[in-house]
Structures are given as C-alpha cells and as structure tokens.
Amino acid sequence: MKLKGFKFSAVEAAIKKPGRLDLALIFSEIPAHVAAVFTTNKVVAAPVVISRERVKSGSCRALLVNSGNANACTGEQGMADALSCGRRTSEALGISDEDLLIASTGVIGQALPMDRFKKGIQPLVDGLSMGTLEQVSEAIMTTDTFPKLERRSGEAGGVSYELQGVAKGAGMIEPNMATMLSFLVTDAAVDPAFLREAFAGAVDGSFNAITVDGDTSTNDTALVMANGAAGNPVIKAGTPEAAAFKALLDEVLLSLAKQIVKDGEGATKFVQIRVKGARSQAEAKKAAKSVANSLLVKTAFFGQDANWGRIIAAVGYSGVDVDPNRVGILFDDVVMAANGVFRGGDAEAAGSEVLKQKEFNVTIDLQLGSGEAVVYTSDLSYDYVRINADYRT
Structure with missing residues (x-):
C-alpha cells in the first residue's frame, strides 16, 4: 500500500565527488508529528544543533539530508552554511524554516x-513528484555497500497505514543516544507523546544495541515523522x-540496525552477543557491549579462532x-566453557566450525541474576583498516 502524504527526492550534487546521489529531501504535504534522538557525543555537527x-x-x-560532508567542526561558518541551505530549501518548498x-x-x-x-536544492524540490524513498536511501550512503530500507503495514480502527524507514551506517558505529542516520515515515495518526516514548524505546533496543567499531559519531540522528494522512483514529498509549x-x-x-552491522566496514561476520544471568539488564548490556567492542574478540571472529578466553x-x-x-x-549450541572452565579440544573444534558461519550467536551466562541483554556486532577484518585509512581520499 502506498504511503500517503509524503514525497521524496534525491539528486547528484557532487558534494564530495560526482557520480552518485548525495542530496535528498523528505517532504510531508501536511504537518507531521516528529520524534528524534541524536548523538550523545559532546562534539556535534551544525545540523544536529539545528x-x-x-x-x-x-x-x-521536511528533512534535508546530504552525504559526503558532515559539516562538523566547521565553526560559525558551518552553522551559517547549514542555516543558509535550510533557508533556501524551505523557501523553495513554501514552508517555515522551523519546519525543516x-x-x-x-x-x-x-x-x-x-x-x-545550492545548485542542487531547486532540482531537489522540483523532483519531489518523481522521487522515491529508495533514492533517499542511496543518497545518504557513505562507505555503505548497499542501501538500507524496511517497510511494514499496520491497521488502526479499520484503517490501514504504512511505516517505512531508511538508514545508513557502516563505520563509526556505536550509536549511543542514537557514522549513522535513520529516518522513518508513517502516514498513521499517532499521539505525539506516545510517538516520542515508543520511538525512544525502539531506538534503545535497536540502534543502541549495535556496534561495529565502538565509535560514536558527531552526526548520529534518528527520527520518525507521522503525518496522519492515512486517516486512522489517533493511536494512543x-x-x-x-x-x-x-x-x-x-x-x-x-531490521535497519542489523543491516548496518551486516554492512560494517570490512565485515565478514554478523554476531549476536547475548549476556544473561547478570545482576540487572543494564549490567548485561554493559558486559555485552564490552565483548562486542573488544578488538581481540572481533579479530578472533574474523580469524575463526574459538578463543573464548578473550570473551571472558x-x-x-x-x-x-x-x-x-x-x-x-x-x-551457538556449543558449550565452550561451563562454570568458568574450558570444555576441552572437542568443544574448541566444534566452536571453530560455528565461527566459520557468516552469522552466529555467542551466549554468556553470568549466573548472578535475571538481567539479560543482546548486542549485535561484526568482526574486524583487514578491509576495515584499508577502508578507514583511505576514507578521505
């Protein structure tokens, strides 16, 4: 079913280099409720401030988004540039600056x-009648190797609605709010207070539960726009x-969060780290993040080395x-250690076979309480170094 009341556009503005879409626009034909979360990095980009x-x-x-330049650590000029680009876009759309x-x-x-x-803004606005959310997902890519999209359909009061989203991210990934961006749009009518609460909770269980390299970006932004164009009774808590x-x-x-991890820079493995039996859910997540971010653990995953000692x-x-x-x-189901003691060579051989898979699970049972958490991570390969060594060239 078609998403109602939203239009999309993307153009090639050659912001970093020509040959790809890099400037995009999401526009709601009517005012939309919005909820958002941003990076907790103390150094933030001008667009985040605005x-x-x-x-x-x-x-x-509306949302104006570009790839190829973070506009972070660019001082007063960066803020002026962001405001100028926003003003030109809002004028072309015929909306208030504050609504962009x-x-x-x-x-x-x-x-x-x-x-x-600036040259890209008018073509961007003119293209709203022809653009797609798929093009937006392509325009926000940096080192991503594939665009990240997801869709779901729902019903409220007998009226159908759509929920669609895009994301980008492959490196500088450990959102902690929330380099990653994610934008969701829905034509459902949703109570704004409930929308904020639901979105924050959903982010905590997704973008705040992934890591590629343990770095939190200056630009992390995740938001949802709900314009109510579907005409359903307002969804309330x-x-x-x-x-x-x-x-x-x-x-x-x-789904979008998992796609980011699977597309982690140089990643060859997708790994679910589950910690259970912790004193609390917060402690479980802290332990899982520690394992997921360990360079020694991640390189062992890449080398398919069942080195459980690095995990403990x-x-x-x-x-x-x-x-x-x-x-x-x-x-997976192979017990590598029980009560802190290695289960021996047969377990290591079986564990090594598990690590040969592209996707597998690591479960850590602390046996101290009922706290449990899951974090999704990737391995660390030679290509991660190559990609980031060449990122600016």
Whole structure:
C-alpha cells in the first residue's frame, strides 16, 4: 500500500565527488508529528544543533539530508552554511524554516561546498513528484555497500497505514543516544507523546544495541515523522493499536540496525552477543557491549579462532559483577566453557566450525541474576583498516 502524504527526492550534487546521489529531501504535504534522538557525543555537527532545537516543537514538514560532508567542526561558518541551505530549501518548498530539519553525514572538519549544494536544492524540490524513498536511501550512503530500507503495514480502527524507514551506517558505529542516520515515515495518526516514548524505546533496543567499531559519531540522528494522512483514529498509549504500532516500530528499527552491522566496514561476520544471568539488564548490556567492542574478540571472529578466553576477559574488565567460577560461554549450541572452565579440544573444534558461519550467536551466562541483554556486532577484518585509512581520499 502506498504511503500517503509524503514525497521524496534525491539528486547528484557532487558534494564530495560526482557520480552518485548525495542530496535528498523528505517532504510531508501536511504537518507531521516528529520524534528524534541524536548523538550523545559532546562534539556535534551544525545540523544536529539545528535539528535538535527544532524538534522540540514536536512537528515538522521536511528533512534535508546530504552525504559526503558532515559539516562538523566547521565553526560559525558551518552553522551559517547549514542555516543558509535550510533557508533556501524551505523557501523553495513554501514552508517555515522551523519546519525543516537538517542532517548530514561524511567527512568531519571540511566546509560545505556551498556552490554545489545550492545548485542542487531547486532540482531537489522540483523532483519531489518523481522521487522515491529508495533514492533517499542511496543518497545518504557513505562507505555503505548497499542501501538500507524496511517497510511494514499496520491497521488502526479499520484503517490501514504504512511505516517505512531508511538508514545508513557502516563505520563509526556505536550509536549511543542514537557514522549513522535513520529516518522513518508513517502516514498513521499517532499521539505525539506516545510517538516520542515508543520511538525512544525502539531506538534503545535497536540502534543502541549495535556496534561495529565502538565509535560514536558527531552526526548520529534518528527520527520518525507521522503525518496522519492515512486517516486512522489517533493511536494512543495503552491501547491495542498502540501495542501493534510499537511492535512494527521495533521490527523496522531492529531490521535497519542489523543491516548496518551486516554492512560494517570490512565485515565478514554478523554476531549476536547475548549476556544473561547478570545482576540487572543494564549490567548485561554493559558486559555485552564490552565483548562486542573488544578488538581481540572481533579479530578472533574474523580469524575463526574459538578463543573464548578473550570473551571472558572482556566480561571481566567491563565493570559489571562477575564470578569467574560461574561463567558459561556458548558459540551457538556449543558449550565452550561451563562454570568458568574450558570444555576441552572437542568443544574448541566444534566452536571453530560455528565461527566459520557468516552469522552466529555467542551466549554468556553470568549466573548472578535475571538481567539479560543482546548486542549485535561484526568482526574486524583487514578491509576495515584499508577502508578507514583511505576514507578521505
């Protein structure tokens, strides 16, 4: 079913280099409720400063986004450039500046090529009748190897609605809010307070549960726009319709988050790290993140080396309560260690076979409580170094 009341556009502005879409626009024909989360990095890009302030109103009409240049650490000029680009776009759309959000991704510390940016704005607006969300997903890619999209359909009060989203990210990935960007749009009518609560929760279980390299970007932005064009009764907290909408939101964000990890720079493995039996859910997540970010663990995954000792060590320095004599570690269903003791050569051989798979699970049981959490990560390969060594060239 078609998403109602939204239009999309993307153009090639050659912001970093020609030959690809790199400037995109999402436009709602009517005012939309908006909820967003941003990077917790103390160093933030100009677009984040602007959008973080504008979303406080709870509504917007459009999002302007570019790849190829983060417009971060660019001083007063960077802020002026972002505002100028936004103003030109809002004027072309016939909307207030305050109704336009801005996002950028790319190289840090370089000024926007304003001449190219400005030339792209009018064609971008003119193309709204022909553009697609797929083109937006392509335009926001940097080192991504594939565009990331997800869709779900729902129903409220007998009226069907659509929820669609895109994301980008492959390196500088450990969102902690939320380089990554993600934009969701829905034609459902959703109570704004519930939308904010549901979105924050969905982000915590998805983008805040992934890591590629442990780096939190200056530009991380995730947002959802709900314009109500489907015409359904407003979805409010505490109703069956709210539970159904939240489930769809969780599904879309988790799918996009997993796509980011699978497209991690140089990644050859997709790994689910599950910690259970922790004192609390927070401690479980902290331990899982420690394992997921360990360079020694990630390189062992790449080398298909069933080195469970690196995993228990990462748990040990994570800062959570651990009794090494209780810890159990499994690779899929293969028990590598029980009560802190290695299960021997047969287990290592079987564990190594698990690590040859493109996707596998690591389960760590601390046996101290009921806290449980999952973090998704990738391995660390030679290509990660190559990609990031050449990123600016």
